[in-house]
Amino acid sequence: MENIEKIQKIGSWVSYRPDIKVVDCTIRDGGLTNNFNFSEDFLKAVYKCCLDSGVDYMEVGYKASKKIFSTSDFGPMKFSTEEDIRKIVGENDTNLKLSVMADSERTDYHNDILPKDQSVLDLIRVATYIHQIPTALDIVKDAKDKGYETSINLMSISTVPTDELDEALNLLGNSEADVIYLVDSFGSLYSEQTRSLASKYLSIANQGNKKIGIHAHNNQQLAYSNTIEALILGVSFLDATISGFGRGAGNCPMELLLGFLKNPKYHQRPVVKCIQENLIPLKESGVNWGYDMAYMLTGQLNIHPKAAIAFIESEKNKNYIDFFDKIDNGY
Amino acid sequence: MENIEKIQKIGSWVSYRPDIKVVDCTIRDGGLTNNFNFSEDFLKAVYKCCLDSGVDYMEVGYKASKKIFSTSDFGPMKFSTEEDIRKIVGENDTNLKLSVMADSERTDYHNDILPKDQSVLDLIRVATYIHQIPTALDIVKDAKDKGYETSINLMSISTVPTDELDEALNLLGNSEADVIYLVDSFGSLYSEQTRSLASKYLSIANQGNKKIGIHAHNNQQLAYSNTIEALILGVSFLDATISGFGRGAGNCPMELLLGFLKNPKYHQRPVVKCIQENLIPLKESGVNWGYDMAYMLTGQLNIHPKAAIAFIESEKNKNYIDFFDKIDNGY
Numbered sequence: 001m002e003n004i005e006k007i008q009k010i011g012s013w014v015s016y017r018p019d020i021k022v023v024d025c026t027i028r029d030g031g032l033t034n035n036f037n038f039s040e041d042f043l044k045a046v047y048k049c050c051l052d053s054g055v056d057y058m059e060v061g062y063k064a065s066k067k068i069f070s071t072s073d074f075g076p077m078k079f080s081t082e083e084d085i086r087k088i089v090g091e092n093d094t095n096l097k098l099s100v101m102a103d104s105e106r107t108d109y110h111n112d113i114l115p116k117d118q119s120v121l122d123l124i125r126v127a128t129y130i131h132q133i134p135t136a137l138d139i140v141k142d143a144k145d146k147g148y149e150t151s152i153n154l155m156s157i158s159t160v161p162t163d164e165l166d167e168a169l170n171l172l173g174n175s176e177a178d179v180i181y182l183v184d185s186f187g188s189l190y191s192e193q194t195r196s197l198a199s200k201y202l203s204i205a206n207q208g209n210k211k212i213g214i215h216a217h218n219n220q221q222l223a224y225s226n227t228i229e230a231l232i233l234g235v236s237f238l239d240a241t242i243s244g245f246g247r248g249a250g251n252c253p254m255e256l257l258l259g260f261l262k263n264p265k266y267h268q269r270p271v272v273k274c275i276q277e278n279l280i281p282l283k284e285s286g287v288n289w290g291y292d293m294a295y296m297l298t299g300q301l302n303i304h305p306k307a308a309i310a311f312i313e314s315e316k317n318k319n320y321i322d323f324f325d326k327i328d329n330g331y
Numbered sequence: 332m333e334n335i336e337k338i339q340k341i342g343s344w345v346s347y348r349p350d351i352k353v354v355d356c357t358i359r360d361g362g363l364t365n366n367f368n369f370s371e372d373f374l375k376a377v378y379k380c381c382l383d384s385g386v387d388y389m390e391v392g393y394k395a396s397k398k399i400f401s402t403s404d405f406g407p408m409k410f411s412t413e414e415d416i417r418k419i420v421g422e423n424d425t426n427l428k429l430s431v432m433a434d435s436e437r438t439d440y441h442n443d444i445l446p447k448d449q450s451v452l453d454l455i456r457v458a459t460y461i462h463q464i465p466t467a468l469d470i471v472k473d474a475k476d477k478g479y480e481t482s483i484n485l486m487s488i489s490t491v492p493t494d495e496l497d498e499a500l501n502l503l504g505n506s507e508a509d510v511i512y513l514v515d516s517f518g519s520l521y522s523e524q525t526r527s528l529a530s531k532y533l534s535i536a537n538q539g540n541k542k543i544g545i546h547a548h549n550n551q552q553l554a555y556s557n558t559i560e561a562l563i564l565g566v567s568f569l570d571a572t573i574s575g576f577g578r579g580a581g582n583c584p585m586e587l588l589l590g591f592l593k594n595p596k597y598h599q600r601p602v603v604k605c606i607q608e609n610l611i612p613l614k615e616s617g618v619n620w621g622y623d624m625a626y627m628l629t630g631q632l633n634i635h636p637k638a639a640i641a642f643i644e645s646e647k648n649k650n651y652i653d654f655f656d657k658i659d660n661g662y
Contacts, residue, residue, distance in 0.1 A: 006339040012334075013523070190591070191345070191522065191560060218552075225556035231524060234396060238478040243570060255624060256551060260521070269655055275624060276651045289624075293606060298589040320607045324600055 007195065010234040016262040019236045022058040023213070024049075024254060026079055028059040028101055029246035034287050036061060036075030037076040043077070043088045045278045049242060051096050052270035053258060057123060059099045060085050079112075085120055090118045098121035102139055102155070104132035109139045116147030123149040126177075130160055130168050137175050144176045150236070151179035153215060157197070160187045160304050166200075173204040179211045179237050180204065182230065187219025187249055187299040194226040198233045213237025216252050216290055218244055219299025223252040228260060242271055243279040248305035249295035288312055293320055297327050333566060338526065341565040342656040346510025347593040350567045352387040354544070355380075357434055358408055362578035365618050367392060367406030374408070374419045374545045376609045380573060382427050383601035384589060388454060390430045393417050395467075396439040430454035431472055432484070435463035442468045447478030454480040459507075461491055463500050467607050468506050475507045482510035482568070484546060488528070489519045497531075504535040510542045511535065513561065514611055518550025518580055518630040525557040529564045535575050544568030547576055547583050549622055554583040559591060573602055574610040579636035580626035619643055624651055628658050 061077030
């Protein structure tokens with residue numbers, strides 16, 4: 001059997017695309033590994049790295065509701081109050097834009113997201129499962145009315161039937177969101193699937209005045225590869241984290257992405273420096289992330305990494321065969 | 332600027348391609364990390380893993396000349412004498428085929444490669460730089476005359492000008508080799524380049540009765556991704572190693588590849604078992620391989636990983652900034 005896939009490439013090999021925006025999610029996704037228990041020095045070092053490396057956005061954390069989550073269980077960036085953000089960034093009188101993520105149904109957005117003129121934040125990213133889309137759209141409308149840029153990040157799409165995904169994207173395409181994100185929550189997507197989905201999302205974007213972003217996970221060592229594939233097709237908001245720091249297998253590594261992008265405003269050296277001085281010590285202190293055979297298996301099975309996270313966190317002498325046998329039978 | 336890349340895909344998503352051959356290079360490429368100082372138990376465990384997992388070929392080592400390399404500096408699989416191979420595989424009365432690699436100008440092929448009927452080997456793979464092709468072709472002819480399958484693995488093509496590569500491929504296309512390998516020696520190729528090169532190699536293959544193989548390195552976390560991209564286009568000989576074991580950043584991980592391939596003859600569990608019982612202990616014993624920021628930098632700069640290998644082997648407190656500054660200025 002033979003078939004031809006046509007890749008309509010945007011941009012050329014030697015030049016660069018000024019529409020590309022790099023979004024650093026180091027604190028927000030990395031905070032899932034340690035309940036946001038970061039020192040102020042660490043947070044400031046990541047902020048400085050974002051400034052020096054020329055990335056476009058830094059996501060400082062979540063806007064989680066204090067009615068749902070306790071401040072005694074999580075560090076400040078789980079909640080990202082204006083006061084706590086300003087401890088790190090001051091007035092952020094820079095070209096770097098700041099974002100937070102609001103999880104649909106886990107955020108008290110009416111109260112906790114302030115009008116834009118009272119905030120150092122620029123972008124509200126709304127994470128949603130498909131059944132929460134009406135809530136997500138209301139958060140977007142609220143944020144838009146308050147003066148923010150907005151994105152909708154539709155999660156776990158690798159388990160959503162195609163017709164439901166199409167209906168969801170149609171809703172998002174007609175929403176007020178500025179950016180719609182292709183999210184590979186389980187790190188299960190292959191390049192062919194990523195290209196096919198990116199094309200679908202881009203056709204939605206082209207109907208309105210929207211951008212498409214990608215947020216990849218590295219369960220199968222494909223986070224960087226899939227990010228590049230998506231950007232070649234025209235996806236323009238690229239999520240990455242320093243040293244791939246993030247839950248489970250982690251994310252698209254910023255150092256790889258900035259080594260690929262040719263816009264002279266991006267600089268790789270500050271990322272190398274931040275890894276040397278902050279991420280390597282963090283890993284040595286016992287915080288776990290990055291590619292591991294257990295995450296590979298959950299990615300290949302297209303399931304949530306929580307079983308792999310529990311396996312890696314709980315056992316000192318890891319028995320991968322046992323994990324393989326259990327996960328293969330619906331752990 | 333816009334342009335369309337057409338990918339002519341061979342095979343479908345749910346079925347499998349019986350022409351695919353998986354080549355395990357664990358011992359041969361991994362031996363470059365420890366001068367082939369493997370225990371007999373380790374060698375036998377890898378052999379058993381290859382048998383149980385259903386891969387098609389196992390590369391047992393190099394056929395290096397004892398006139399050039401000393402047996403006191405290297406373990407047996409640097410030389411892969413018939414006697415030493417049989418210590419591991421006996422008569423190899425199995426479906427698994429065995430290969431060795433002969434480096435052009437570093438092998439005493441007339442004497443050391445025996446007639447096929449005196450050997451347990453099936454495939455002679457000839458590694459060559461572009462300036463050694465006449466020697467490589469003579470080794471292929473010699474091996475072919477002795478009754479073996481043969482391949483030519485043209486190395487370091489990422490630094491070869493396009494017109495010279497085209498001329499080289501024309502020579503290889505008219506040679507007696509059964510397989511021509513696309514080799515990403517420095518782990519520097521991106522997916523677009525891999526697809527473009529794979530298409531070029533496949534057009535050579537289609538002119539004769541040849542197959543194309545791929546041997547990728549993981550400097551940019553693209554070894555697996557590029558291997559899949561090449562196979563989608565029709566490349567059929569796929570090199571991989573257990574746990575990605577191999578020089579520097581290592582190779583395409585076998586566990587990822589077998590998780591992707593759908594031919595029911597392949598089994599992932601024996602690879603998980605071999606990693607658990609042999610590769611993890613090897614790594615814990617101090618043998619170094621796998622993705623590291625230093626290898627990422629040599630890959631992105633399209634240079635040999637030797638500076639990164641020296642950096643990683645020599646220093647306990649690694650200063651990546653220093654490495655970055657040196658390598659960026661022609662270390």
